[in-house]
Amino acid sequence: MEVFVDIVIHILVPFMVLLFFTLVAILVINRMIFEVYKFRIKSVKAKIDAFLTALVFSEFDEEKFSKKIKKFKRKIPFEKSWCKEIILNEIINLKQNLKGETARHLHFIYEEFGLFEFSVRLLKKPQWYVKSVGIYHFKALEYTKGENFVAPYLHHKNATLSTNAHIALIALTSDKLNFLIDYPEDLSLTSEIKIMDILHSRKPPMPTNLKEWIHSPNPSIVKLGVKFMVYYNFSIPKEDVIRLFNSESEIIRSEVIVATRNLYIEDAEEILINQFSLEEKKNKVEILASLGAIGAQISEEFLSKVLIETEDVDIKLATVYSLNAINENYSESSFTDNQEVMSMAKHVKDPYI
Amino acid sequence: MILKNILHYYEMFIAFFSISYIIFYMILAFLSYYAIKKHINARYFMHDEILAKSNYVVGVSVVAPAFNEGANVVFNVKSLLSLTYPKFEVVIVNDGSTDDTLEKLIREFEMVKVDFFYQEKIPTRQVRGHYKSTNPVYSKLLVVDKENGKSKADASNAGINSSKYPLFLCTDVDCILKSDTIIKLAKPFMESKKRVIATGAGIRISNSCEVKDGFLVKVHFPSGWYPRFQELEYVRAFLFGRMAWSQINGLLLVSGGLGMFDKEIAVAAGGYWHKSLGEDMELITRMRKYMYDNKLPFAIKYIPESLCWTEVPATNEVLIRQRVRWARGLIQTLNLHKNMFFNKKYGKTAFLILPYFFAFEFMVPILELIGVIIIILCFLFVDVNYEFFFYLTFLVYMFYLTITIISIVLDEILYKNYANVKELLILLVMAIIEPFVYHPVNVYASLKGYWHFFRQKEQAWGNMQRQGFNTVKKK
Numbered sequence: 001m002e003v004f005v006d007i008v009i010h011i012l013v014p015f016m017v018l019l020f021f022t023l024v025a026i027l028v029i030n031r032m033i034f035e036v037y038k039f040r041i042k043s044v045k046a047k048i049d050a051f052l053t054a055l056v057f058s059e060f061d062e063e064k065f066s067k068k069i070k071k072f073k074r075k076i077p078f079e080k081s082w083c084k085e086i087i088l089n090e091i092i093n094l095k096q097n098l099k100g101e102t103a104r105h106l107h108f109i110y111e112e113f114g115l116f117e118f119s120v121r122l123l124k125k126p127q128w129y130v131k132s133v134g135i136y137h138f139k140a141l142e143y144t145k146g147e148n149f150v151a152p153y154l155h156h157k158n159a160t161l162s163t164n165a166h167i168a169l170i171a172l173t174s175d176k177l178n179f180l181i182d183y184p185e186d187l188s189l190t191s192e193i194k195i196m197d198i199l200h201s202r203k204p205p206m207p208t209n210l211k212e213w214i215h216s217p218n219p220s221i222v223k224l225g226v227k228f229m230v231y232y233n234f235s236i237p238k239e240d241v242i243r244l245f246n247s248e249s250e251i252i253r254s255e256v257i258v259a260t261r262n263l264y265i266e267d268a269e270e271i272l273i274n275q276f277s278l279e280e281k282k283n284k285v286e287i288l289a290s291l292g293a294i295g296a297q298i299s300e301e302f303l304s305k306v307l308i309e310t311e312d313v314d315i316k317l318a319t320v321y322s323l324n325a326i327n328e329n330y331s332e333s334s335f336t337d338n339q340e341v342m343s344m345a346k347h348v349k350d351p352y353i
Numbered sequence: 354m355i356l357k358n359i360l361h362y363y364e365m366f367i368a369f370f371s372i373s374y375i376i377f378y379m380i381l382a383f384l385s386y387y388a389i390k391k392h393i394n395a396r397y398f399m400h401d402e403i404l405a406k407s408n409y410v411v412g413v414s415v416v417a418p419a420f421n422e423g424a425n426v427v428f429n430v431k432s433l434l435s436l437t438y439p440k441f442e443v444v445i446v447n448d449g450s451t452d453d454t455l456e457k458l459i460r461e462f463e464m465v466k467v468d469f470f471y472q473e474k475i476p477t478r479q480v481r482g483h484y485k486s487t488n489p490v491y492s493k494l495l496v497v498d499k500e501n502g503k504s505k506a507d508a509s510n511a512g513i514n515s516s517k518y519p520l521f522l523c524t525d526v527d528c529i530l531k532s533d534t535i536i537k538l539a540k541p542f543m544e545s546k547k548r549v550i551a552t553g554a555g556i557r558i559s560n561s562c563e564v565k566d567g568f569l570v571k572v573h574f575p576s577g578w579y580p581r582f583q584e585l586e587y588v589r590a591f592l593f594g595r596m597a598w599s600q601i602n603g604l605l606l607v608s609g610g611l612g613m614f615d616k617e618i619a620v621a622a623g624g625y626w627h628k629s630l631g632e633d634m635e636l637i638t639r640m641r642k643y644m645y646d647n648k649l650p651f652a653i654k655y656i657p658e659s660l661c662w663t664e665v666p667a668t669n670e671v672l673i674r675q676r677v678r679w680a681r682g683l684i685q686t687l688n689l690h691k692n693m694f695f696n697k698k699y700g701k702t703a704f705l706i707l708p709y710f711f712a713f714e715f716m717v718p719i720l721e722l723i724g725v726i727i728i729i730l731c732f733l734f735v736d737v738n739y740e741f742f743f744y745l746t747f748l749v750y751m752f753y754l755t756i757t758i759i760s761i762v763l764d765e766i767l768y769k770n771y772a773n774v775k776e777l778l779i780l781l782v783m784a785i786i787e788p789f790v791y792h793p794v795n796v797y798a799s800l801k802g803y804w805h806f807f808r809q810k811e812q813a814w815g816n817m818q819r820q821g822f823n824t825v826k827k828k
Contacts, residue, residue: 009744016751023758024781027765031774096402129394160395189543193407313472347470352485352492 044076045086052090052109056098060105069112084118091115092140107143116145123149128158135161139168142202147172159185167191171198177207180221187220195224199231206232214240219249226255230262238267245275250283257286261293269295273302285318292322300326304334307341320344360735363727370720371749374713378756384597389657389763391600401536404543405437411542412440412518413535413613418508419445419526420501423452425567427461429526432567434493438535442493444516445526448508449478449501458496463488469495475510475624478502483515505609506625506632513616513624522613523633527664529559529569530611534660538613541654550615550640551653553607555591557770558584559662569662574776579672581783582791583665585757588780592657592767593760599655603706605641607653609633611661618643618651626689631682638690638702645699659770673798680718680802687711688806718799750788757784 051072055065077083088110095106110116115137122134131153138146150172153165166183173179187195207213210232213225222244229236236244236259244256253275260268272287279287288306291299300323307319320341323330328349335341347353404410415433419426426445433443447455458464469483477499484496497515502508509523520542522535531537534554542549560580561573575581598604607614609632619636622643629635637653644651666672687710693699694707731737761780764770771777783791 005738005741005744008741008748013744013748013751016748016755020751020755020758023755023762027758027762027777027781028774030762030765031769031777034769035773186546188546189409189411190404190540191544193409193543194403196409197403197407317470317472343468344470346468350468350485352465352467352487353469 041082041086044083045090047076048083048086048090052087052094055109056094056102056105060101060108062108065105065108066112069109073113078113084113084115087113088115088118088137092137095141107141110141110143116143119146120149123153128156128161132161132164135164135168139164139171142171144172144174154179155184163187163191167194167198170195170204171202173204176205178209180207180224181209181213181216183218183221185220186218187224192224192227196227196231199228206234210234214244219247219252222247222249222252223255226252226259230259233263235263235265238265238271241265241268241271245271250280253279254283254286257283257290261290264294266294266296269299273298276302276306281312281315284315288315288318288322292325295322295326300330304330307335313340316341317344317347320348324348356734360727360731367720367724370712375752377709377713378752381594381597382756382759384600385593385763388596388600388655389592389767392657393767401533401540404536404540405439405533407439410438410440411520411539412442413438413539414512414516414518414521414616415441415443415524415535416509416512416516416521417443417445417524417526417528418448418505418512419450419454420448420505420508421450421452421454422526423450423454423457425527426454427457428567429529430458430462430494430567432529433524433526434491435532435568436530436535437532438539440518441535442495442517444495444497444512444521446497446499446508446512446515448499448505448511455496455498459484462486462491462494462496464491464494464496469515472514474514474620477507477511477514477627480511480515502627504627504629504632506629507627509632510624510627513619516616519616520613521616521619522611523609524612524661525610525663528556528610529562529564529567529662531569531660534611535613537656537658537660538611541652541656542613542615545652545654547650547652548615549654550618550644550651551604551607551637552613552656553595553604553654554611554656554661555659556587556608556610556661556663557659558587558665560664560667562662572662572770574771574779577667579667579669579791580665581779582787583672585761585780585783585787588764589757589760591659592763593756595655596657598706599653601701602652603701604653604655605637605702605706605710606634607637607655610663614640629682629685629689630678631686634682635686635689638686638693641702642690642693642699645702657767659768669794673794673801676795676798677802677805680799681806682802683710683715684803684806687715718796719803721796722800753788754784757787 051068055068058064091106091110095103098106119134119137122137123131125131125134135146135150135153137143138150147169150165150168153161154169156162156165162185166180169179170177207228210225210228213228214222214236216222216225226236226244228234236256241256241260244252247253257272257275259265260272269291272290276284276287288303291303295303303319303323303326307316307323310316310319324345335345415436417429417433422429430443430445433445445458447458464484464486466482467485469485471480471483473480478501480497480499482498484498486492486494495515497511499508499511502511505525512523513521520539522538524530538552538554541552557572558575558580559569561576562569563571563573575584595604595606612633614636618640622636622639624636625632626635626639641651641653666675687707690707693703694711696703758781761777761784765777771780
């Protein structure tokens with residue numbers, strides 16, 4: 001007991017007191033440094049903003065630009081990383097808001113400031129997240145010369161870094177996007193969103209091997225392939241639709257169901273009807289939506305059968321939506337004695353819902 | 354002799370309890386640091402502006418129950434409608450308000466009653482009708498009018514039943530959300546490999562903030578004593594505790610003021626339990642149970658960013674009422690799910706999370722009371738080593754202070770939420786006096802809550818008397 005008392009009084013209590021005051025010191029000093037730097041950073045940022053805006057909107061002349069940048073670098077603490085980061089963020093910001101010739105001058109400005117070397121230095125750091133920052137610079141600036149620096153990370157053991165490299169390469173490469181077929185990992189929805197965002201903004205040519213994507217052993221690539229086909233309005237052959245419907249992956253089947261309506265594949269009507277009973281609820285609802293978009297007489301008959309047979313209210317409501325899309329008066333004329341269906345029909349037809 | 358034996362065993366128990374408590378908190382500190390670092394490292398992976406304009410995102414319904422909110426409801430709804438996200442709706446549930454909440458909504462947003470096909474997937478009190486705006490500008494707004502169900506849970510359930518998107522964000526109508534709240538909370542649902550069933554984020558105190566037409570104009574440090582103590586409490590709880598639990602997928606609580614949920618799972622688990630006084634914790638516990646029962650892997654994530662500002666109790670009376678409710682909710686949930694304790698089917702929820710909540714959340718106020726009584730008795734009847742008593746008490750106090758200041762340091766390094774050194778020093782003073790001034794009030798409220806639970810006292814909507822914001826006058 002005495003030993004314990006001794007430890008408490010002579011070791012633990014002084015240690016805790018010391019720790020507490022150290023933390024207080026860190027807290028206060030950190031804030032004071034921030035207070036000092038806050039105004040400095042603010043004033044440097046204002047200078048950078050004003051300089052870059054004036055430069056970008058002035059007439060482009062390599063020599064003049066180069067001289068102005070050199071002179072400006074002496075007016076700011078350019079050797080500091082935070083200063084480089086401010087310039088980079090501002091250039092990226094301008095890049096995202098400008099189009100055409102003016103935007104292309106930003107690459108020259110980026111190089112003249114020596115920021116390309118800064119980005120490459122980040123790529124050489126050991127931490128994956130610092131490398132990701134470097135990759136981000138190239139991607140955000142669509143700096144195609146960065147392509148060769150990004151490529152080595154395509155198969156990096158860190159999955160996030162590898163995904164970042166793949167996505168950056170989509171934005172940088174002048175080649176077709178054929179390389180994506182070799183992507184080994186699962187793609188999250190956010191990665192898909194990023195890829196589709198680049199697709200919409202850059203509008204690259206369609207990969208020549210797109211047909212092969214939907215044969216990939218990686219379900220993520222099959223799914224992405226179907227999405228690309230919708231984007232490029234590339235109609236999926238009927239035999240491929242059937243094959244993909246037999247896929248074990250629910251997400252692939254779901255993507256194909258959605259694609260049938262987005263690509264308006266009328267041939268798929270019968271396949272969708274046959275597939276309906278094999279699917280879980282989520283895909284059933286998607287099939288109903290697709291039938292509503294591409295269906296005709298056969299679908300109308302099928303949907304009215306579903307409406308009678310199913311007990312699931314969500315499926316019933318989705319069916320009424322589809323029936324309404326095919327034939328506006330169908331539910332009202334055929335289900336007058338069914339109160340539930342009538343209520344659903346009213347919901348579907350309400351102009352404000 | 355018997356008294357001495359009892360005291361000996363009590364000492365042993367308290368020593369074991371205290372050591373476990375300290376070890377737990379030290380582990381939580383490391384986990385929290387690691388989780389925050391991971392979050393910061395991932396910031397260059399997905400930029401919010403891409404999600405803000407994408408057609409491929411998952412849709413979100415913002416569900417906000419309103420009970421007698423006539424004074425501010427129009428501004429608050431406008432604030433919710435202005436959130437940035439490409440696919441969302443705002444579902445306001447008028448829970449049988451006796452003031453002009455519904456009339457104001459109908460008038461301001463040009464609403465008409467619609468033929469809404471309402472599915473009561475979660476049972477609620479009767480829904481009287483649904484309203485949609487005739488003005489396309491407000492097409493994202495849906496108002497659900499229902500009979501009062503004496504609980505926020507019942508109103509939220511009606512909103513969930515009426516929502517159309519696969520994710521729903523539950524908030525209070527008077528909460529002020531940051532414009533990118535939906536993006537931040539929805540992102541984990543879209544990037545995680547495991548199925549994410551709920552997400553939450555930091556909540557801050559809006560008592561002294563400047564608000565104009567439902568929008569936060571300027572954040573101010575709280576001026577009242579109680580809000581300041583609660584500021585400290587929120588920083589500690591959100592940044593320290595919840596981030597750590599999130600790191601090991603052990604979150605049992607996503608705040609009622611701000612939480613996003615997977616609708617399919619929430620509905621399958623039965624939605625909010627209308628009799629619960631801690632409906633947010635109870636829902637998460639039930640959702641966890643549902644996932645374990647169905648052998649489905651899941652994750653509950655927490656974001657170390659302040660996305661919501663809410664008014665907290667500013668007076669003793671209102672604070673005690675709120676904390677009584679929370680304490681009662683805690684014991685109610687633990688009691689309701691007692692079968693999960695140490696049941697191997699429920700994994701870490703059974704062997705770590707629930708026991709932690711029982712031992713270090715539920716038991717602590719009781720042990721504190723017993724401790725105070727025993728100390729007094731010892732002073733009176735037993736020979737006490739006063740020097741050791743002083744040092745041991747001081748050690749516990751220093752440990753508490755260190756934990757609190759780590760939270761403040763983390764918050765300061767990450768977000769610089771406070772305006773200057775003065776505000777930080779005020780927070781520090783609050784931390785120093787908290788155990789003597791604020792903590793006893795909390796202990797009293799918790800014990801009162803437990804007492805109410807055992808006496809089965811009738812419950813009501815957790816309605817808080819609001820003092821209103823510092824409104825910015827129109828020029």
